[in-house]
Amino acid sequence: MKITFLGTSSGTPSKTRNVSGIAIATESKKDWILIDCGEGTQHQIQHTKLSLKKLSTICITHIHGDHCYGLPGLLASAAMSGKDTPLELVAPKPIQSFIESVIKTTDLHLGFKINFHDVTKVEKLLISNEIEIRTVALSHRVPSYAYIFEQTSFKYKLDLKKLEQKQIPRGPSWGKIQSGQDIVLASGETCLADDFLIVEETSKKIIVCGDNDDPRLLNIEASDADLVIHEATYTKEIAEKVGTGPQHSDAERVACFAQSIGLPNLVLTHFSPRYHDEIGRPGSILDIENEARLHYDGNLYLAKDFDIFGFDKNNRLILEDDND
Amino acid sequence: MKITFLGTSSGTPSKTRNVSGIAIATESKKDWILIDCGEGTQHQIQHTKLSLKKLSTICITHIHGDHCYGLPGLLASAAMSGKDTPLELVAPKPIQSFIESVIKTTDLHLGFKINFHDVTKVEKLLISNEIEIRTVALSHRVPSYAYIFEQTSFKYKLDLKKLEQKQIPRGPSWGKIQSGQDIVLASGETCLADDFLIVEETSKKIIVCGDNDDPRLLNIEASDADLVIHEATYTKEIAEKVGTGPQHSDAERVACFAQSIGLPNLVLTHFSPRYHDEIGRPGSILDIENEARLHYDGNLYLAKDFDIFGFDKNNRLILEDDND
Numbered sequence: 001m002k003i004t005f006l007g008t009s010s011g012t013p014s015k016t017r018n019v020s021g022i023a024i025a026t027e028s029k030k031d032w033i034l035i036d037c038g039e040g041t042q043h044q045i046q047h048t049k050l051s052l053k054k055l056s057t058i059c060i061t062h063i064h065g066d067h068c069y070g071l072p073g074l075l076a077s078a079a080m081s082g083k084d085t086p087l088e089l090v091a092p093k094p095i096q097s098f099i100e101s102v103i104k105t106t107d108l109h110l111g112f113k114i115n116f117h118d119v120t121k122v123e124k125l126l127i128s129n130e131i132e133i134r135t136v137a138l139s140h141r142v143p144s145y146a147y148i149f150e151q152t153s154f155k156y157k158l159d160l161k162k163l164e165q166k167q168i169p170r171g172p173s174w175g176k177i178q179s180g181q182d183i184v185l186a187s188g189e190t191c192l193a194d195d196f197l198i199v200e201e202t203s204k205k206i207i208v209c210g211d212n213d214d215p216r217l218l219n220i221e222a223s224d225a226d227l228v229i230h231e232a233t234y235t236k237e238i239a240e241k242v243g244t245g246p247q248h249s250d251a252e253r254v255a256c257f258a259q260s261i262g263l264p265n266l267v268l269t270h271f272s273p274r275y276h277d278e279i280g281r282p283g284s285i286l287d288i289e290n291e292a293r294l295h296y297d298g299n300l301y302l303a304k305d306f307d308i309f310g311f312d313k314n315n316r317l318i319l320e321d322d323n324d
Numbered sequence: 325m326k327i328t329f330l331g332t333s334s335g336t337p338s339k340t341r342n343v344s345g346i347a348i349a350t351e352s353k354k355d356w357i358l359i360d361c362g363e364g365t366q367h368q369i370q371h372t373k374l375s376l377k378k379l380s381t382i383c384i385t386h387i388h389g390d391h392c393y394g395l396p397g398l399l400a401s402a403a404m405s406g407k408d409t410p411l412e413l414v415a416p417k418p419i420q421s422f423i424e425s426v427i428k429t430t431d432l433h434l435g436f437k438i439n440f441h442d443v444t445k446v447e448k449l450l451i452s453n454e455i456e457i458r459t460v461a462l463s464h465r466v467p468s469y470a471y472i473f474e475q476t477s478f479k480y481k482l483d484l485k486k487l488e489q490k491q492i493p494r495g496p497s498w499g500k501i502q503s504g505q506d507i508v509l510a511s512g513e514t515c516l517a518d519d520f521l522i523v524e525e526t527s528k529k530i531i532v533c534g535d536n537d538d539p540r541l542l543n544i545e546a547s548d549a550d551l552v553i554h555e556a557t558y559t560k561e562i563a564e565k566v567g568t569g570p571q572h573s574d575a576e577r578v579a580c581f582a583q584s585i586g587l588p589n590l591v592l593t594h595f596s597p598r599y600h601d602e603i604g605r606p607g608s609i610l611d612i613e614n615e616a617r618l619h620y621d622g623n624l625y626l627a628k629d630f631d632i633f634g635f636d637k638n639n640r641l642i643l644e645d646d647n648d
Binding site: 011012013014015018019038039040042043046047063064065066068069070072073076077080094095097098101102104105106107108141142 | 335336337338339342343362363364366367370371387388389390392393394396397400401404418419421422425426428429430431432465466
């Protein structure tokens with residue numbers, strides 16, 4: 001799975017960061033999933049290789065505008081780009097009313113069907129026969145959810161030992177078996193492909209969280225996750241000044257949680273626009289990074305708009321492309 | 325009046341042009357008016373000197389998304405920026421339902437009042453005691469309107485002849501009269517300031533049009549306008565290929581209209597994203613400009629995002645700043 005950050009600012013866009021939006025594409029890149037859709041997400045997508053026509057699923061974590069006000073324009077542009085395949089929309093129920101009202105009041109004609117899934121009722125949703133989606137309820141001013149994306153892939157390798165034992169000669173027969181076709185030996189005996197293949201199962205579990213002031217709610221699901229993407233709106237110092245009203249997390253809180261469960265990969269995002277991007281000048285995003293590193297010694301990134309992440313062979317998250 | 329173009333693309337944003345948005349500020353820059361608010365308008369505003377706190381009025385020409393989907397985010401960000409003065413919203417009635425639904429479904433709390441004005445019922449709306457707004461119905465797939473902004477300003481000059489006749493000495497007395505204060509002469513006689521001032525009335529009339537396939541609907545109002553801002557979505561050739569369904573204007577149609585009424589200043593905008601900005605490569609925005617110049621010999625501009633226009637002393641529109 002490849003993860004592209006389309007927006008990493010909280011509340012309002014800044015000059016360097018848009019509001020929330022994250023894309024997850026499978027390796028096959030047949031289609032992709034969008035998590036949250038702040039205003040301007042369609043503009044950001046124009047600067048990536050993602051195609052609105054191939055967008056299969058949108059998951060909205062909660063109803064706040066910086067996570068959903070880009071939906072009307074994105075849906076309109078997807079329709080204008082010729083999208084005609086159904087779109088799965090997983091979201092809190094009011095998002096359905098929001099979209100229905102937009103369609104009714106603004107003469108919006110979509111050439112594709114939207115299948116709405118109430119986030120409170122999603123148990124196991126299978127997307128594109130590849131990715132299973134579940135949810136965990138979080139703690140925020142309004143109902144907010146984490147989406148769990150689990151992908152199990154199977155690789156088939158030739159069982160060289162058995163091929164040798166059966167004296168099946170290297171050549172076209174091996175190719176057939178590799179591709180799952182049974183073969184018939186010169187003796188007339190049929191060999192089933194499955195008997196000569198070793199199945200390697202690999203799975204990947206990614207959790208993308210909505211706004212949340214209590215990371216411990218992820219204790220169970222995150223314990224075997226490969227990656228958690230969590231908000232860190234403030235540093236602890238600023239969070240204490242702001243008070244508990246907004247119900248956001250600070251870097252220390254998320255880092256301590258990640259450390260406590262031995263999480264291998266953590267990406268922080270959704271930074272208050274008060275943190276600027278001029279590293280070196282006080283009050284930059286580096287304050288959040290430094291605070292997080294103090295409490296978490298796993299593989300940590302602070303997302304920037306247009307960062308693209310993948311996994312290496314050891315399941316370590318790597319930055320494949322960034323916006324520098 | 326200063327006019328800033330925030331978006332000049334039609335339908336969908338392009339990499340170089342956002343969807344519709346135009347700002348009109350008075351010379352005093354006390355507050356400003358936004359006409360249309362496509363998605364990403366608040367992002368564009370961040371790259372100008374305009375402040376959301378000082379936005380007094382929004383006029384929406386019609387309900388299509390590329391003219392209004394930026395409203396929810398812009399209102400939310402205005403509230404977060406601390407705006408607490410009322411906002412006048414002039415728009416087709418469904419826009420009111422759209423905003424009400426957004427407020428209801430997305431936990432949006434605005435710290436300012438929105439005074440909604442149904443565009444079909446606006447006769448003469450006075451904004452900030454300075455600018456009078458009227459409307460003209462246009463012709464499009466949905467009801468669409470042109471907004472007429474008329475500003476009358478008064479300049480007071482000293483009547484030197486009368487001052488001399490009355491033997492009022494140059495000095496503090498002249499200053500008082502200039503600022504409108506009556507004075508008492510050494511003789512005890514009171515001189516009314518108004519008797520020694522010459523009033524110069526100047527007025528400016530700007531028409532900003534929504535999508536429209538029949539510019540002749542502006543015949544009467546545009547005949548004494550200083551400036552008309554009109555869509556020219558296509559060249560004539562492409563408009564004929566596209567057909568009459570979308571009900572847009574082409575460059576020739578608008579240019580011929582402007583020529584027929586002797587319009588002094590015309591700005592074209594709302595260009596189909598099919599016209600790119602790489603002048604020199606076929607299919608650029610230059611095709612629209614060339615077509616317009618062929619039929620209109622007045623002062624013509626094709627707007628670009630972030631262009632700022634003003635008027636010189638001869639009421640000729642001038643480009644004060646652009647995005648190059």
